[in-house]
Amino acid sequence: MIWIDGVLVSRGQGGIYGERMLSDARIWDPYRSKLSALYHQKKGVELEPDMRVLYLGAAHGTTVSHVADYVEVVYAVEIAPRPMQDLLEVARRRTNVVPIMADAAQPEQYAPLVEPVDLAYQDVAQPDQVTIALRNCIFLKPGGTLILILKTRSVDTRKEPGIVFSDAVSQLTGDGGLMVRDSAWLAPYHHDHAAIICTKS
């Protein structure tokens, strides 16, 4: 990852969402992007130029644009039409972004489009986030990484975030057969959000 004086940046054409620039690089704000927050916690995986990434819950393409600066290709999945309009604009300016309008909970909708990937990143506000992540592991190469941003309040507003977190970890390792390598809470950047980093055996 590229850091300039403790500021996470990515190198690419700027002006995607009004981001500030730092010596010709785009500042990747941890308060806006959960993935950036994860890197600020000194966790996460290095993004390499030959990586293929599946991005679930792409929304307006803000974080997608930064990931695309680092890797070879990003498959960006989003279902809602309004954010999809913005994502298409981002994809027009980033030729390594493949915009996919489909429901991340139903991989069969977009399976014929997505090749095997090195990294799957998921940030969706759904109660069954973990199940969605597990269903998408079919696209992961053996040894590939899954970064699941767990939005604990979307799972259950009444449950303690810590309990939601440990339930998610046991579901990932139990039914999913994944190896949980690392995890982190994203406070102070994002509240009640945890990142779980898993490896597919």
Next chain:
Amino acid sequence: MQSYWFGDMADGTCQPCKGDAGILADRVRARETSMDEFAPPDWQVAVACGACRDRADYLAKLREVCFLVAEHGIREKYSGRDVELLQMTRTLDELDTVINLLTGRMAEWYQTRHPAFSRKFRRFDARTLLRTMSRRSGGALGRVTGDIERLSATRTALAREVSARAEDVMPNCTALIGGLVAARLLLHAGGLEPLARLPGSAIQVLGARAALFSHLCARTPCPKHGIIFQHRRVHNAPPKVRGKVARVLAAKLAIAARLDLYRRVAVPEFIERSQARIDAAGVVP
């Protein structure tokens, strides 16, 4: 057999799909892949298949197809009858907020110019107040109050349009609670289909989110009504039976929303029976 965006694979041989990106996009939309025994596509297979020249060509063609699928998807989602009604209702509610805010501010301003003027103990409606202020003031104060008057007229016209559109999109719901409240219910649910999927109990407290979550988390008393409080039969009901009226009305609305989604026309016998049932709920025993 494995089906990919560029063609089909069966027994190790590949059958590329002939045609331009539009044909490929139609094919992608139509296919439903079975996820048992699914293997993700491989760009080298696509090259061997003759679907593309190299990796760059593979991604360029794939992107073209994905753009077409997404653009078609967006058009389809925006073509729903309820989509524009959502925007109209949102605009209406925001106009109300802006008009109230500005009227309050202008009254304060006006009062500093005319110290003897007070709104207290006067039966001013907002329109009379605005007219008085705009007639008796010059400069920016007069202009802004004039603008608010015009904005109010726009608001009235928009409210009429919202009612008419709600009558068209959701005739059964409109018959039970009126066009404006029906449109606000639709707004809070996020569309006609999500509204039709809600149970009556959820429709009853739609729009009372803060009270509902404080009930769930902190065990405060549960809310009896949300948006539907705006309907006269709920807010005019005696406090003792208000919750009952809200419950019965919400239950009937849940059925009405489903009729609106699937039958798309008013069902007079249902409306008649429901009205009688809701009226009966409002009678104090």
